[in-house]
Amino acid sequence: MKNKENKILIITGGQVEDSFLLKLLEKEQFDVIIAADHGLMVADRLNIVPDFIVGDFDSVSETVLMKYRDSSTKIMTFPREKDKTDTQIGLELAMKNNASVITIIGATGSRLDHVLANIHLLLLPMQNGISAYILDTNNKIYLRNKCFAISKDKQYGNYISLLPYGDRVSDLSLRGFKYPLNHIIYSAGSSLGISNEIQEDEAWVELAEGILVVIESKD
Numbered sequence: 690m691k692n693k694e695n696k697i698l699i700i701t702g703g704q705v706e707d708s709f710l711l712k713l714l715e716k717e718q719f720d721v722i723i724a725a726d727h728g729l730m731v732a733d734r735l736n737i738v739p740d741f742i743v744g745d746f747d748s749v750s751e752t753v754l755m756k757y758r759d760s761s762t763k764i765m766t767f768p769r770e771k772d773k774t775d776t777q778i779g780l781e782l783a784m785k786n787n788a789s790v791i792t793i794i795g796a797t798g799s800r801l802d803h804v805l806a807n808i809h810l811l812l813l814p815m816q817n818g819i820s821a822y823i824l825d826t827n828n829k830i831y832l833r834n835k836c837f838a839i840s841k842d843k844q845y846g847n848y849i850s851l852l853p854y855g856d857r858v859s860d861l862s863l864r865g866f867k868y869p870l871n872h873i874i875y876s877a878g879s880s881l882g883i884s885n886e887i888q889e890d891e892a893w894v895e896l897a898e899g900i901l902v903v904i905e906s907k908d
Contacts, residue, residue, distance in 0.1 A: 695720050697788040700739070701776045701807075702727030702748060703798030707735055709826045710794055721786055725779035728795050729753060738762060741782060744775035774803070777810055780821075784814060791821040797828065808832075808902060812854070815900075829905040836895045839905070841887045846907030851875070851882030851894070858899030865892030875899075 698719040700710070710731070724732045726744030731737075733753050743765045746754055757764060767778060776796060783791045791814055796807040807823060811832045814821035823830040829845035832854055839849065849866070856877055863870040867886040875881060882901075894901070 694789045695787055696790045696792070697721040697723065697783040697786060699723045699725060699776070699779045699783060699791065699793045700728035700731055700737070701725040701779060701793060701795040703795040703800065703803060703807075704825065705731045705795045706826050707731075710737075711735060713792075713794070713824070717792070719792075721783070721788075723779045723782055725795075726775035728775075728779075729757075731795065741765065741779075743767070743778045743782060745769040745771070774806060774810075776803070776807055777813075780810055780813060784817060784819060788814070788819055791819060793821065793823045794825070796823040797825045797830075812900070827907045831903050832900055833894065833903055834896075834900045836893065838891050838893050839887060840891050841889065844887060845905035847886060848906045848908075849885045849887060849892070850904040850906065851885070852902040852904075853877045854900035854902050856899075858896050858901055860895075860897035861899075861901075862895040863892070864895070865889035 696717060696719050702725065722737065722739040723741045723743065724739040726746060727748040729742050729749050730753060732739050733756065739762055741763050742757060745767050747769050780791065793807065797804050808830060811821050815832045815834065821831065827846065853875055858875040860872050861870055861875045862872055865887060867888050
């Protein structure tokens with residue numbers, strides 16, 4: 690019998706569209722919900738009760754935080770001056786709780802430094818064999834270091850973009866895409882992999898070495 694997935698949701702401090710998050714909660718049955726710092730404000734606004742609250746709480750009102758102090762929610766407080774973002778703390782907590790799939794909401798927004806850092810943080814679960822995704826209303830972002838397929842009827846949006854995570858990706862081939870590739874070296878500093886489209890029922894991405902940032906976009 691196949692083991693049940695342990696799906697963990699992290700709500701962090703970037704931009705979150707309320708209706709999008711509520712629809713995601715209806716669609717997915719998350720086993721654990723983690724609110725990372727300002728993500729608690731989103732959870733509280735939508736009456737979502739997290740299992741864990743983590744962060745330095747520099748962007749959470751004391752009134753909101755007090756609502757959870759006497760609840761079953763576990764609160765983990767960290768100093769404001771630290772070597773990790775609250776999102777990384779939440780991600781590491783999800784991994785410690787044996788997540789098989791991690792979904793991160795609120796990891797995109799106007800702070801591009803945080804957006805880039807959050808994409809880089811996806812390396813941690815990937816190295817431990819855990820599927821992890823950043824989701825917002827328009828994008829699904831993840832890393833891949835092995836060959837994989839995307840079904841056209843399950844893709845997140847109309848466009849698939851690929852970027853090297855690091856210096857290069859070796860022996861990259863794309864099949865089933867509008868713009869195929871055949872055993873190329875894809876080096877950093879190129880926009881070659883932006884805005885591709887799936888043309889067949891299933892598209893394949895094959896690589897021999899390296900890591901790809903994969904972004905499925907709706908517009």
